[in-house]
Amino acid sequence: VRLSVPKETASGERRVALDPTVAGRLGQMGVSVQIERDAGLAARFPDAAYSAVELLDAEAVYAQADIMVRVAPPTVAEVEKLPEGSTLVGFFHAHRSPELVATLQKRKILSFAMELIPRISRAQSMDALSSQAAVAGYKAALMGADLSCRFFPMLTTAAGTIRPSKVVVIGAGVAGLQAIATARRLGAMVEAYDVRSATKEQVESLGAKFLDLGVKAEGEGGYARELTDDEKQQQQQALAGFIAKADVLITTAAIPGRPAPKLIPASMVEGMKAGAVIVDLAAEGGGNCELTRPGETIEHGDVIIHGPLNIASQVALHASEMYAKNVLNFLSPMLQDGEFKPDWDDEVIASSCLTRDGEIVHAPTREAIQ
Numbered sequence: 001v002r003l004s005v006p007k008e009t010a011s012g013e014r015r016v017a018l019d020p021t022v023a024g025r026l027g028q029m030g031v032s033v034q035i036e037r038d039a040g041l042a043a044r045f046p047d048a049a050y051s052a053v054e055l056l057d058a059e060a061v062y063a064q065a066d067i068m069v070r071v072a073p074p075t076v077a078e079v080e081k082l083p084e085g086s087t088l089v090g091f092f093h094a095h096r097s098p099e100l101v102a103t104l105q106k107r108k109i110l111s112f113a114m115e116l117i118p119r120i121s122r123a124q125s126m127d128a129l130s131s132q133a134a135v136a137g138y139k140a141a142l143m144g145a146d147l148s149c150r151f152f153p154m155l156t157t158a159a160g161t162i163r164p165s166k167v168v169v170i171g172a173g174v175a176g177l178q179a180i181a182t183a184r185r186l187g188a189m190v191e192a193y194d195v196r197s198a199t200k201e202q203v204e205s206l207g208a209k210f211l212d213l214g215v216k217a218e219g220e221g222g223y224a225r226e227l228t229d230d231e232k233q234q235q236q237q238a239l240a241g242f243i244a245k246a247d248v249l250i251t252t253a254a255i256p257g258r259p260a261p262k263l264i265p266a267s268m269v270e271g272m273k274a275g276a277v278i279v280d281l282a283a284e285g286g287g288n289c290e291l292t293r294p295g296e297t298i299e300h301g302d303v304i305i306h307g308p309l310n311i312a313s314q315v316a317l318h319a320s321e322m323y324a325k326n327v328l329n330f331l332s333p334m335l336q337d338g339e340f341k342p343d344w345d346d347e348v349i350a351s352s353c354l355t356r357d358g359e360i361v362h363a364p365t366r367e368a369i370q
């Protein structure tokens, strides 16, 4: 089977779907790996680093693919270039682009969406949402430190003693926990809050303080549910005092399939310290702060509000290595002796399938689109 890796085309995307090590592993499994020239360059993997793969131009890498593996969603034109009935693996965010789904149907593409891989223990090694969220959380703490006019660590110097920064993290999921760990390593005092009480222990194990605001909202499958209006008000009142004392606020709150909850109104921003920084990791979903402008860094009064997009791409080398491992772990059970044979009784394979034989297999996408 021929497995193709294109050069990513989404604006600002620096990652590549396979790093040289994983490309080599697939080669050993009898797969013919074909990489578009310079596909890994932006992630610092030059063509020469890929051994035993075929380097192709853009046209051939699409036309000759049995399976294509990519990171960011393809364009409609890119799907049109794939052979009818071929397989495509990557992020799709299908509910955002009905036209893309229609093209996958029309071309009878067998598509697997990395974001649909169920978040069960067995599939943890394939979970690209988690691996990329961990990268984003790490980078968010660094962005906060960089934009801040204050040190993170306590410093005792001949020029006086500097108090450590106070970092508040809202949402202690995969990204939030990595942000906490990184801010702690830089010496900040960290406080964190999540509506899932299971996170308390995880926050404390990283040396941060858990803020118990009395609002709990456990949803299905280990996720949070949306808060009622009363709960939102209670949460905001309790949160305001802590946020007023923060030097850096990192927000990561998300509800699967819903816009990011708006937790930080303008009034709360206006109560923050001069020079305080908000890094809104939820910017991709509209932002947790009412004032966030996705993709921009703005100043509101004395507060800097940063709304970064596609953060994982900024740590492109390691983010690509982690993504490639996720892809390898996902594809391996389907690749036997160089042949591609999905076992449709496997829950992980069946649930991550988006389209097959011209049908939308994933029910929520079908309902959202039709």
Ligand code: NAD
Binding pocket: 118, 119, 120, 121, 123, 124, 127, 129, 130, 133, 170, 171, 172, 173, 174, 175, 176, 193, 194, 195, 196, 199, 221, 222, 223, 224, 225, 227, 252, 253, 254, 255, 256, 261, 263
């Ligand atoms: P996410 O990105 O959907 O959300 C980020 C965090 O925001 C979550 O912790 C959520 O509880 C929190 N949140 C939502 N609304 C909030 C609000 N109003 N106020 C404060 N916080 C709010 O979540 P995620 O990081 O992708 O995953 C969350 C959890 O799912 C993980 O911590 C884990 O328990 C579970 N998970 C399991 C697996 C697995 O077993 N394979 C993989 C990944 C995640």
